[in-house]
Amino acid sequence: MIDSRTLVDDEKALVSRRIFIDNEIYEQELERIFARCWLYLGHESQVSNPGDFVSAYMGEDPVLVVRDSRGNVNAFLNTCRHRGMRVCRADQGNAAAFTCTYHGWTYGNDGKLVGVPGYKEYYYEELDMEQWGLVPVAQVSSYKGLIFGTFDANAPSLVEYLGDMAWYMDFLFDRTEEGVEILGGVHKWIIPCNWKFAADNFAGDNYHFGVTHISGLKVGFLRLGQAKTLQTTPGDGHGIIARLNPNVDERWPAEQWPEANAYMRTVEEEKERRLGSKVKDIDPGVGTVFPNFSLHSSPSIRVWHPRGPDKTEVWSWCFVDKTAPAGVKDAMRLNMLRTFSMGGIFEQDDGENWDRCTASTRGFVGRRYEFNYQLGLGHERRHEEFPGQVADGPTEMSQRGFYRRWAEIMRAED
Numbered sequence: 429m430i431d432s433r434t435l436v437d438d439e440k441a442l443v444s445r446r447i448f449i450d451n452e453i454y455e456q457e458l459e460r461i462f463a464r465c466w467l468y469l470g471h472e473s474q475v476s477n478p479g480d481f482v483s484a485y486m487g488e489d490p491v492l493v494v495r496d497s498r499g500n501v502n503a504f505l506n507t508c509r510h511r512g513m514r515v516c517r518a519d520q521g522n523a524a525a526f527t528c529t530y531h532g533w534t535y536g537n538d539g540k541l542v543g544v545p546g547y548k549e550y551y552y553e554e555l556d557m558e559q560w561g562l563v564p565v566a567q568v569s570s571y572k573g574l575i576f577g578t579f580d581a582n583a584p585s586l587v588e589y590l591g592d593m594a595w596y597m598d599f600l601f602d603r604t605e606e607g608v609e610i611l612g613g614v615h616k617w618i619i620p621c622n623w624k625f626a627a628d629n630f631a632g633d634n635y636h637f638g639v640t641h642i643s644g645l646k647v648g649f650l651r652l653g654q655a656k657t658l659q660t661t662p663g664d665g666h667g668i669i670a671r672l673n674p675n676v677d678e679r680w681p682a683e684q685w686p687e688a689n690a691y692m693r694t695v696e697e698e699k700e701r702r703l704g705s706k707v708k709d710i711d712p713g714v715g716t717v718f719p720n721f722s723l724h725s726s727p728s729i730r731v732w733h734p735r736g737p738d739k740t741e742v743w744s745w746c747f748v749d750k751t752a753p754a755g756v757k758d759a760m761r762l763n764m765l766r767t768f769s770m771g772g773i774f775e776q777d778d779g780e781n782w783d784r785c786t787a788s789t790r791g792f793v794g795r796r797y798e799f800n801y802q803l804g805l806g807h808e809r810r811h812e813e814f815p816g817q818v819a820d821g822p823t824e825m826s827q828r829g830f831y832r833r834w835a836e837i838m839r840a841e842d
C-alpha cells in the first residue's frame with residue numbers, strides 16, 4: 429500500500445505529481461476512493477416510473493440504476509453473474525427485465541435472477557437462483573433528486589457525507605418547489621487527463637479564468653460583470669465557487685436571453701421564500717462534491733469517471749427547473765452547450781490544459797517535482813453567514829481541502 433502522507437504535504441500545500449500518473453496509486457484509488465465514497469448515479473427525474481433505468485459508473489464498475497416494479501430505486505453492478513457481460517447496454521430506458529446477450533440469463537428489474545436457459549435440462553434444477561442475482565450497490569440514497577450510491581455498507585449517510593456542501597447545493601437544486609429535471613440524455617467524451625485535474629478545477633480553481641478563458645472574454649462571449657467571487661470550502665473535500673451579490677442582468681442579460689432573464693427574476697423571489705434572504709448575497713456557481721461529481725450553473729452536472737491514471741470519461745447532463753417554460757429550458761440548454769459541454773468554448777479551454785498537464789507529468793524526472801497549492805494559504809476565514817471556510821479572491825483553499833481528504837481516505841484502513 430502506498431502511504432499517502434508522502435504524496436500530499438498539507439502543511440506546505442505541496443502535492444506529488446505521482447498521484448496524477450502512477451498506476452499503483454490509481455489502483456489504490458479504485459479501492460479506497462471509488463469503492464467507498466458516495467458517487468453520483470443519476471437523477472430521480474430519469475427513473476420516475478417503474479421499470480425506468482439509467483446506466484452509470486462507480487469508478488470503473490458499470491452500474492445499473494433502476495426503479496423496480498414495486499417502485500423502489502435500486503442500483504446493481506451491471507455485469508452478468510455468469511461470465512460478466514453487461515446485462516444492459518442502453519444508456520436509459522424502461523424494462524421489466526434484463527436479458528444477458530451472451531447466454532441469456534435474465535434478471536428482473538429488482539436484480540433477481542429470474543430466467544436461465546436450460547435450467548431444467550442442463551443445470552438439472554441444481555443452480556441456486558437466489559444466490560446469483562445482480563450484485564447490489566450497498567447503499568443508494570438521494571438528495572434533492574440527485575441519486576448517489578456507495579459500495580461501503582458502513583459509510584455514513586449521504587446527508588452526513590455531503591455535510592455543509594448541501595447548503596450550497598440547495599441554491600441550484602432546491603430553488604423551486606418542484607426541483608429540477610434532466611433535459612435530454614447524457615453527453616460523453618474522453619479527455620486524456622487524470623480525473624483529479626477536472627475535479628480539482630471545478631472544486632475551486634478561480635485563478636485560471638482570466639488566463640485560460642481569455643479568448644472567450646476578449647470577444648465578449650462572456651462578461652464577468654461586477655460581481656465578485658467568493659470561494660467557499662464546506663469541508664470533507666468538497667468545494668464551491670460563488671458570486672457575491674448576484675445580479676440576474678449580468679448572469680442572463682435581457683438583450684441576449686429575454687425569457688430566461690424574466691424567468692430568473694421570478695425564481696429569485698421563490699428562491700428567497702424557500703431558502704431565506706441569504707440568496708440575495710451569494711450565488712453558488714461551480715463546485716465539486718468529493719470525489720468526482722461536479723456542478724455548474726451553466727447549467728450542467730457531470731461525473732469525471734476515471735479510466736486509468738491518464739484518461740477521464742466525462743458524463744454530463746443539462747438540468748433545468750422542472751416547471752420552467754419551454755423557452756427558458758431551451759435557453760438554458762443553449763447556454764450550457766455553448767459554454768460547458770463537449771463543444772463548449774470554456775470546456776475546450778479547460779480540457780486542453782488538463783490533457784497537457786497530464787502528459788507533461790508522465791516524464792520520469794518531472795514527476796519528482798511537486799505541484800504548488802500555496803495560493804492564499806493561511807488567508808482562509810470563517811464567515812458569519814455561510815458555512816465552511818471562505819476566502820476572497822483567487823485561492824487554492826478548496827483544492828487543498830480536496831487533496832487533504834483524498835490523502836485521508838487513501839490511508840484509512842476502513
Ligand code: FES
Nearest residue numbers: 508510511528531
Ligand atoms: S455472460 Fe451472461 S448469460 Fe453468460
Ligand SMILES: [Fe+2]
Nearest residue numbers: 636640774778
Ligand atoms: Fe475553466
